[in-house]
Amino acid sequence: MTAPLLSLRGILKHYGPVHALDGVDFDLFPGEIVGLVGDNGAGKSTLVKVMSGATEPDAGTILFEGKPVVLRSPQEARGIGIETVYQDLAVVPWLDVEANLFLGREITGASWWNRWFLNKNAMRREAARHIASLQVGLKSVRQPVGLLSGGQRQSVAVARAISWGRKVVIMDEPTAALGVRESRGVLDLIKRVKERGLAVVLVSHNLPHVFEITDRIFVLRQGRAAGTLVTHEAHVSEVVGLITGVRVSAAVA
Numbered sequence: 696m697t698a699p700l701l702s703l704r705g706i707l708k709h710y711g712p713v714h715a716l717d718g719v720d721f722d723l724f725p726g727e728i729v730g731l732v733g734d735n736g737a738g739k740s741t742l743v744k745v746m747s748g749a750t751e752p753d754a755g756t757i758l759f760e761g762k763p764v765v766l767r768s769p770q771e772a773r774g775i776g777i778e779t780v781y782q783d784l785a786v787v788p789w790l791d792v793e794a795n796l797f798l799g800r801e802i803t804g805a806s807w808w809n810r811w812f813l814n815k816n817a818m819r820r821e822a823a824r825h826i827a828s829l830q831v832g833l834k835s836v837r838q839p840v841g842l843l844s845g846g847q848r849q850s851v852a853v854a855r856a857i858s859w860g861r862k863v864v865i866m867d868e869p870t871a872a873l874g875v876r877e878s879r880g881v882l883d884l885i886k887r888v889k890e891r892g893l894a895v896v897l898v899s900h901n902l903p904h905v906f907e908i909t910d911r912i913f914v915l916r917q918g919r920a921a922g923t924l925v926t927h928e929a930h931v932s933e934v935v936g937l938i939t940g941v942r943v944s945a946a947v948a
């Protein structure tokens with residue numbers, strides 16, 4: 696058994712009286728896709744924000760490649776190879792698609808005099824390639840993101856995380872606003888990310904999507920881990936039972 700890439704131990708996060716996370720343990724192994732599921736308010740986005748440095752937990756430990764880490768910001772998480780697509784999207788509406796894809800990591804050219812020219816061309820080619828693979832039907836990477844539809848914007852955020860993730864890509868409801876064809880594009884892209892050896896955390900309410908692409912399913916209920924299942928051995932009713940807290944087989948027996 697290989698060692699986990701990312702481990703959370705005893706993660707607590709309270710918002711006033713709300714126990715968003717109440718002692719959660721979570722492991723992510725290299726090269727696997729884990730589905731993170733649970734009802735509205737179960738704590739999924741809070742857990743994503745803890746893993747991506749957007750929220751500091753009140754208590755608990757994060758281990759990355761076996762070493763304790765403190766993630767004070769998404770930039771720190773990115774620095775160790777963790778990229779995130781947030782549920783509340785983090786794109787800059789007044790910048791164009793290309794600028795959003797390369798925000799904070801502009802490609803630098805070989806020498807000072809042709810740097811600007813090379814950068815622009817390399818960036819445009821890369822952006823066009825990622826966007827084309829997502830099949831979102833953008834006319835141009837020069838369009839300001841604020842003028843795109845919600846689904847197209849979401850695809851830009853997904854393309855950005857997938858392009859830059861070096862070890863872990865975390866996606867909070869990446870297909871929630873997408874049509875059938877666009878969802879398919881994102882799911883196929885996630886499978887390709889896995890082929891590159893990265894680990895993926897996928898938050899989704901869409902159980903058919905979760906069953907199609909994950910290796911394991913981690914269920915949160917009211918801020919606690921309700922159970923972890925190996926996807927190909929699991930049945931939808933088991934997952935639903937863990938999400939709702941109603942045990943299907945027990946109810947029948």
Ligand SMILES: Nc1ncnc2c1ncn2[C@@H]1O[C@H](COP(=O)(O)OP(=O)(O)OP(=O)(O)O)[C@@H](O)[C@H]1O
Binds near residue numbers: 713715734738741
């Ligand atoms: N910034 C915040 N301030 C106060 N309460 C918060 C905050 N963020 C989350 N919560 C609360 O923590 C709990 C968990 O929220 P979270 O967003 O993690 O749920 P979720 O599982 O992602 O739900 P959904 O499926 O609706 O996206 C909820 O009760 C929510 O109201």
Ligand SMILES: [Mg+2]
Binds near residue numbers: 741782867
């Ligand atoms: Mg959420």
